[in-house]
Structures are given as structure tokens and as C-alpha cells.
Amino acid sequence: MAVVHVFISTGRFASEKELRTFVEPTYTAExxxxxxxxxxxxxxxxxxxxxxxxxxxxxxxxxxxLLRDASWAEQWLINLDPGRSADTAVCVFPPNVIATPRDSSLEYCGAFTYQP
Structure with missing residues (x-):
């Protein structure tokens, strides 16, 4: 079984670009x-x-x-609290490894298993 980590937020990011800047690394000239x-x-x-x-x-x-079109959502989405709302979500799938999910400034919803 694989695990997806789900993070959410509301009102934090004004654009998709701002969200991507928060999530993605940048690179030096080298x-x-x-x-x-x-x-x-x-x-x-x-x-x-x-x-x-x-x-x-x-x-x-x-x-x-919000996450209905996420990868393998039909397997793990049911485990999310139906009362939660957000305008932004980040789903982290393998091979990415999350060591300290609760240290995120985004709200951590949990880790959910699915079969790829």
C-alpha cells in the first residue's frame, strides 16, 4: 500500500503561482x-x-x-472529514517522503493509504 499526505489551507495563497512558490524548490545558477x-x-x-x-x-x-480529481481519490478521499473546508490543498504521493508533516504551516489532514 502507498500513502498520500494531505495538507489544506484557506485564504493563504492569492494565486496558483504563490502556492507553487511555497511548495516547489528553486534552483541556483549552478x-x-x-x-x-x-x-x-x-x-x-x-x-x-x-x-x-x-x-x-x-x-x-x-x-x-476540492480533491475529487486528485490521483486515486476514490480510494482515500472518503477518509477525510466531510465537514472540513479549504480553498487550497497539497497532496504528496510516493516516492516523496514526509518526515515532519505536523511541522507544516498548512493544516495537516493526515496520511491515507491507497493501492496504485
């Missing part, structure tokens, strides 16, 4: 990665950008609705 704030907060390693999904909506909505 090509060295500079960790993003999200990477530092969560202790993310084994970084694979194609398996981190971000979603941003124009307004807060139930998290299950």
Missing part, C-alpha cells in the same frame, strides 16, 4: 536546489515533483469536493 518553505517545514526528501499535486480554488469548499 543548478543546485534550494528547498522551498514547504520542503523545509515537512522534512520532505526523495523529492519527485510529478507526484506532488496542488489544488487551488477561488473559494473555500468541502475538502472532498
Amino acid at each position: 543548478g543546485d536546489a534550494v528547498p522551498s518553505r514547504f520542503i523545509e517545514e515537512t522534512g520532505l526528501h526523495e523529492y519527485e515533483p510529478s507526484t506532488i499535486e496542488t489544488v487551488r480554488a477561488g473559494e473555500a469548499m468541502p475538502v472532498r469536493q
